[in-house]
Amino acid sequence: MSPTEDSNKLQFKGANPGAVQYGNFINYYQFHPPDDRVKLLPKNIWITGTACIALDIGCNAGNLTLALKEFLMENVSKDTSILGIDIDPALIKRAEELISKNTSFKCLDIMDEINRKLLISNYLTSFNVNKFSILFCFSTTMWIHLNHGDVGLKSFLQYICSIAEIVVVEPQPWKCYKTAVKRMKGTNFTFPEFSKLKFRESIESDIENILIKDCCMLKINESERTKWERKLLIFKHKI
Template sequence: MPPPPPPPEPFFPGTFLRPLCPRPALAREGGKMAAPSSAPLPCPEPGAAPYGNFPNYSRFHPPEARVSLLPDGLLRRLFPAAARPLLGLDVGCNSGELSVALYRHLLGLQDKSSLEQPAAGKDLHLLCCDIDAALIERARQSSPFPASISFANLDIMDSASREPFLSSYLGRFGRSTFDIGFCMSVTMWIHLHHGDSGLREFLAFLSSLCEYLLIEPQPWKCYRAAARRLRKLGRNDFDHFRSLAINGDMAERITQILTKDCAMELVCCFGSTSWDRSLLLFKSNGSNQEGREPSGS
């Protein structure tokens, strides 16, 4: 039998791991949805999902492939003194499989048959939003943790909708920001539909709203694949695809935006999935989040 794989390197918040994650072999491409519209978006076939709202996304990008890259006890390491419930925001949650997997992993609920209290010593309330109402309804119906995980049909790029909704949710906990945000294969869809300025606005918004941000950017080859799918279906190209000045190494470009423009710092790269996407953890340095409560409050 081959020897077991070596254990992952220890993770210490505040430690920079550069360069960004090495690239694995090319695998099947796809994308998770963002939120450029609040209307239902039926998608009878995977290629007909121009907003990333693939109806069976978890079948070709399984959640376990992401969460297995994250160290155990991550919440304890990030928030060692927090006595209050932690708040998380998952943007572009699709039908919720990855959201539930993240919740289980972060709280030490590895046994999927168990609905016991979290073993990680932390209480987490997770708000998950997506543009596709049908996917959100599926997520609600199948969620094993309805008291802790909320699913909402929300256009995250519609400030008139998002501001009151998110403020209302946070207000239930007496908070103005989230402890941790998740943006898993969403940035490309925001970028394609809202351009360079939309991507910058989106990242600035998330960085102002979350103390930590775990982000999985799609590489540039996924942009080309998404445009190619539309062409094969005889549909119009994405409005901004051919005019994007932010291109190339998207993990590096997004890191530059978050660190130089959004007052965040890169804490760690947890590695890359087999389909060539890096998991990057950022932390706010505090200057872009006025009125934030300290983690230990």
């Protein structure tokens, strides 16, 4: 695929900035302030005292990534480093304007197995660790599911559990899928996997079951729902 084709896939469709294929919304944090999510994170469940190496998948323009780093420095370890990744290079360019000490942003399609292995491996190696202390995945699972199907979603969840000690995930409920599909009406694009999905109305429970049964994780916290009807689920590896 040429760079032009790649760029076209990342643009919103028609005249609707909400009609995007990968959730790479412009000015996303004007509508979803980072503090609305950070305040849902518990303060007393983390392993403290040692260095904290964190990953934020689908970081958009980086505002939430920086808020997460501040939270981790206050509640986990003052020695915190965080990497934010996003599929959209334009958003990463914005994020880099906010860059601060021990904060990095990289453009990466997390479903690109070759490039993710190289980038993630190099980042972890630079800290002489094998896994991230904490991995954040806010409102990203739906976009992976819509573009890569049930198999892609399951493989993604298995992958993130393999590279992190603690996983924080915010799944989009099924009504968000229907909204995403509806926004594409009137454009020339449809999500090719949507009609094939078997994980549907119970998607939040399906994701939780995959993490617990297939990834051998233990759920240690569940937040109340946000005003946009989503909740944070936190998992760690079983001992």
